[in-house]
Amino acid sequence: MDKPKIATASLAGCFGCHMSLLDIDERILKLIELVDFDKSPIDDLKTFTGRCRVGLVEGGCANQENVEVLRDFRKHCDVLVALGDCATMGGLPAMRNGIPLRECLEEAYRDGLTVHNPSGTIPNDPEIPLLLDKVRPLSDVVKVDVFLPGCPPPADAIWEAVTALLEGRAPNLTYDQLKYD
Amino acid sequence: MPTDLAVFIQDRAREHGGDRTRLLDVVRAVQEAFGHVSSEAMDLVAQALSVRRVEVEGVVSYYAFLSREPKGQVVIRLSDCPSCRIHGMEAVGAAFEEALGIRFGGTTPDGRITLEHTPCIGLCDQGPAALVNEVPITRLTPGKAREVSRLLVAGRTPWDLAPKARDTADPVARVHALVDSNIRKEGLVVFAPMPPGQAVRKALAGTPEAVIEEVKASRLCGRGGAGFPAGLKWEFARKAPGDAKYVICNADEGEPGTFKDRVILTENPDLVFEGMTLAAYAIGAAEGIVYLRAEYEYLRAHLEAVLARRRTEGLLGRAVAGRAGFDFDIRIQVGAGAYICGEESALIESAEGKRGVPRNRPPFPVTVGYLDKPTSVNNVETFCCAARVVDTGASCFSCVGSIRSTGTKLLSVSGDVARPGIYEVQFGQSIREFLEMVGGEDAIAVQVGGPSGTCIGPAEFERHIAFEDLATGGSMMVFGPGRDMVQVAAWFMDFFVHESCGWCTPCRVGNVLIRERVQRILAGRGVPADVAYLETLCTTVKKMSRCGLGQTSPNPVVFGLKNFRPAWEAHLGPDDGLNPAFDMDAALADAVRIAGREPVHP
Ligand SMILES: Cc1cc2nc3c(=O)[nH]c(=O)nc-3n(C[C@H](O)[C@H](O)[C@H](O)COP(=O)(O)O)c2cc1C
Ligand code: SF4
Ligand code: SF4
Numbered sequence: 001m002d003k004p005k006i007a008t009a010s011l012a013g014c015f016g017c018h019m020s021l022l023d024i025d026e027r028i029l030k031l032i033e034l035v036d037f038d039k040s041p042i043d044d045l046k047t048f049t050g051r052c053r054v055g056l057v058e059g060g061c062a063n064q065e066n067v068e069v070l071r072d073f074r075k076h077c078d079v080l081v082a083l084g085d086c087a088t089m090g091g092l093p094a095m096r097n098g099i100p101l102r103e104c105l106e107e108a109y110r111d112g113l114t115v116h117n118p119s120g121t122i123p124n125d126p127e128i129p130l131l132l133d134k135v136r137p138l139s140d141v142v143k144v145d146v147f148l149p150g151c152p153p154p155a156d157a158i159w160e161a162v163t164a165l166l167e168g169r170a171p172n173l174t175y176d177q178l179k180y181d
Numbered sequence: 182m183p184t185d186l187a188v189f190i191q192d193r194a195r196e197h198g199g200d201r202t203r204l205l206d207v208v209r210a211v212q213e214a215f216g217h218v219s220s221e222a223m224d225l226v227a228q229a230l231s232v233r234r235v236e237v238e239g240v241v242s243y244y245a246f247l248s249r250e251p252k253g254q255v256v257i258r259l260s261d262c263p264s265c266r267i268h269g270m271e272a273v274g275a276a277f278e279e280a281l282g283i284r285f286g287g288t289t290p291d292g293r294i295t296l297e298h299t300p301c302i303g304l305c306d307q308g309p310a311a312l313v314n315e316v317p318i319t320r321l322t323p324g325k326a327r328e329v330s331r332l333l334v335a336g337r338t339p340w341d342l343a344p345k346a347r348d349t350a351d352p353v354a355r356v357h358a359l360v361d362s363n364i365r366k367e368g369l370v371v372f373a374p375m376p377p378g379q380a381v382r383k384a385l386a387g388t389p390e391a392v393i394e395e396v397k398a399s400r401l402c403g404r405g406g407a408g409f410p411a412g413l414k415w416e417f418a419r420k421a422p423g424d425a426k427y428v429i430c431n432a433d434e435g436e437p438g439t440f441k442d443r444v445i446l447t448e449n450p451d452l453v454f455e456g457m458t459l460a461a462y463a464i465g466a467a468e469g470i471v472y473l474r475a476e477y478e479y480l481r482a483h484l485e486a487v488l489a490r491r492r493t494e495g496l497l498g499r500a501v502a503g504r505a506g507f508d509f510d511i512r513i514q515v516g517a518g519a520y521i522c523g524e525e526s527a528l529i530e531s532a533e534g535k536r537g538v539p540r541n542r543p544p545f546p547v548t549v550g551y552l553d554k555p556t557s558v559n560n561v562e563t564f565c566c567a568a569r570v571v572d573t574g575a576s577c578f579s580c581v582g583s584i585r586s587t588g589t590k591l592l593s594v595s596g597d598v599a600r601p602g603i604y605e606v607q608f609g610q611s612i613r614e615f616l617e618m619v620g621g622e623d624a625i626a627v628q629v630g631g632p633s634g635t636c637i638g639p640a641e642f643e644r645h646i647a648f649e650d651l652a653t654g655g656s657m658m659v660f661g662p663g664r665d666m667v668q669v670a671a672w673f674m675d676f677f678v679h680e681s682c683g684w685c686t687p688c689r690v691g692n693v694l695i696r697e698r699v700q701r702i703l704a705g706r707g708v709p710a711d712v713a714y715l716e717t718l719c720t721t722v723k724k725m726s727r728c729g730l731g732q733t734s735p736n737p738v739v740f741g742l743k744n745f746r747p748a749w750e751a752h753l754g755p756d757d758g759l760n761p762a763f764d765m766d767a768a769l770a771d772a773v774r775i776a777g778r779e780p781v782h783p
Contacts (some may be wrong), residue, residue, distance in 0.1 A: 064780050064781075067763075067765055073759045075758075101771045101775060102771070102775050124777075126778060127782070130772035130778075131772045132765075132768040132772070133767075133768050133769075133771045134768070136768075138761070138762070141759075141760055141763045142758055142761055143708075143710065143758040143759075145761060180206055
């Protein structure tokens with residue numbers, strides 16, 4: 001029987017959640033015995049090749065492309081996991097939500113203290129996805145099955161969640177794996 | 182407009198003897214005279230009544246009819262009750278906006294006319310209706326709205342809009358010239374005649390305890406909604422220790438669709454005062470208060486006239502009906518636009534000149550009420566029933582109705598019916614009989630007891646109007662074929678969001694969340710999971726809220742999901758995991774404007 005497939009993506013995140021995934025250390029060998037990676041930065045596969053058992057999505061939705069990738073994940077994954085605080089609640093990127101989009105762009109590309117941009121242009125290449133008015137948590141855009149909190153969630157929590165979901169049971173996270181102070 | 186604010190405020194404070202509990206009257210007067218209660222005015226009121234400034238500001242910021250920012254000398258308040266809405270209120274609103282050149286919430290550039298929405302003003306049987314300052318204007322059409330606007334813009338006063346009423350000196354004729362009483366069916370309790378003083382004299386012939394026994398024997402239950410036995414309430418108040426006791430008549434009538442107290446106060450106020458007087462005798466009170474909702478200000482002159490007449494007849498004042506030692510008088514306290522002030526403990530707070538927020542219960546008002554003294558708060562209609570009980574005897578009263586619901590009940594009927602208005606019926610009527618009576622046989626839904634009550638569909642039309650089955654404070658709204666019950670629920674949630682006093686989070690926040698999700702479903706962006714979410718959230722709000730408002734406010738959704746499920750499901754999208762509530766085009770609109778290019782759709 002084919003191994004179940006797993007897919008991962010980083011949307012408006014810092015890749016920290018993916019780093020934490022790699023922190024499972026040698027268990028990664030066990031993981032690839034259990035699953036095949038489909039679309040994921042880990043194998044650099046850009047498009048889905050088929051149905052996946054589990055999708056791990058880091059980061060919220062900050063732009064149109066994020067939304068489209070997320071919808072694609074929802075269509076292809078049996079179980080969709082919001083990996084980390086950005087995915088769950090918007091996280092750090094959502095700090096811009098109280099500021100009008102135009103001001104954010106001007107501050108980032110023109111007015112910020114550390115910005116050197118003599119022409120004052122704000123990047124606007126058609127290749128650049130348009131930004132959403134606000135950064136959204138995944139659950140604003142699609143149905144999310146599992147939320148894994150943490151910034152990032154510890155490797156042990158990710159390991160437990162992924163193995164549990166592959167076995168078809170609910171993850172059993174210990175207090176230590178959910179405590180962050 | 183009076184010229185000197187300080188003098189005006191000192192005068193008003195002096196009229197009330199500098200009494201702190203009359204704060205609401207003082208700020209209402211300021212609002213009326215100056216169009217708002219300015220920061221300076223709040224300081225002056227605080228000084229004049231020896232209260233802290235924050236207490237004044239607390240009151241001014243709390244009530245809908247008070248404002249810190251200037252409003253027009255003329256404020257048009259268009260009722261946005263569902264009954265008014267289904268009779269064309271939205272077109273009327275648009276006509277007002279167009280004719281005045283302002284939007285709702287705005288004031289004309291010359292600062293003269295303000296246009297607002299307001300929750301149900303109790304004119305549901307002759308809507309769409311509006312209040313122009315205190316003057317009610319009924320049966321509005323877009324044409325009439327334009328005419329009203331034209332006259333006001335031309336500088337005419339609100340009373341000029343109702344010339345017949347303006348030119349009538351007799352107070353009750355004036356009320357009749359403004360609004361219709363629309364009594365469709367008179368029963369033997371509330372609308373039957375009784376010579377003033379008859380019940381009071383009968384009561385005075387016996388002991389206070391005998392009055393209480395008679396009312397208990399009649400099994401009269403309160404008509405304000407909760408249905409508490411009136412005799413028992415009076416007995417508690419009589420037995421509670423206290424050097425002073427109070428009788429309060431709850432005429433706040435704010436439940437959307439209820440207007441029977443307005444009609445009682447118009448047609449038979451003597452019976453109400455009669456009931457209050459014998460209640461005072463029964464519990465040992467010397468003072469009574471009618472708490473009249475601000476929307477009914479136009480009834481005040483009429484009520485004052487009746488009170489004055491009763492004083493000259495010796496039925497109020499010292500030695501009532503010649504009984505030495507029984508002194509009793511009644512004053513009218515006008516509210517300032519807050520539905521929650523119908524809740525008896527909030528009403529008491531408001532009558533004491535504070536923010537009308539509910540108190541913790543217990544203690545109940547019968548032991549710690551107005552000015553912390555034992556107080557019986559009863560509904561307008563309850564007093565009428567009690568007067569009839571004492572006049573005709575408990576057995577005569579309790580021989581109509583059902584075992585647990587004795588006597589008659591006034592129903593305020595509005596919505597999709599041929600004959601809206603007031604009906605005095607015997608308890609025990611089935612909804613089917615009710616619909617035949619009012620001309621609403623094709624109804625798809627009946628909202629019994631207003632939004633905080635029960636909403637039923639045809640499957641339950643054999644149920645009965647009675648405390649033990651379908652209880653109602655009087656509001657009966659009928660919805661006919663083609664009405665969208667999800668839309669109706671969304672309107673009712675607007676009402677509760679607006680009227681939550683904000684004290685406790687489940688109600689203050691929960692109702693906003695419920696409304697947001699209902700609106701999402703209504704807009705076609707809901708999914709089945711939203712229904713499950715609503716069910717959980719409604720349970721939380723009902724269980725966790727502090728007072729009756731939050732404990733019932735989710736009812737339009739609860740009964741909607743229970744009794745009108747297909748109507749709700751028809752609005753839902755497929756359960757494909759993509760959340761239709763997320764509107765990408767709307768979320769990208771800012772970026773499209775900034776970047777000057779359209780999004781690329783895959
Ligand atoms: C939010 C809320 C609003 C109420 N509004 C009214 C009202 O407008 N008129 C009324 O008589 N009772 C109203 N009540 C019920 C009163 O608290 C109280 O039970 C009633 O006035 C007692 O009178 P009764 O025993 O004669 O019915 C309201 C209750 C709540 C919780
Ligand atoms: S949750 Fe923390 S680690 Fe993960 S993407 Fe967001 S900021 Fe980075
Ligand atoms: S339930 Fe609502 S109205 Fe009642 S106390 Fe709480 S916030 Fe105020």
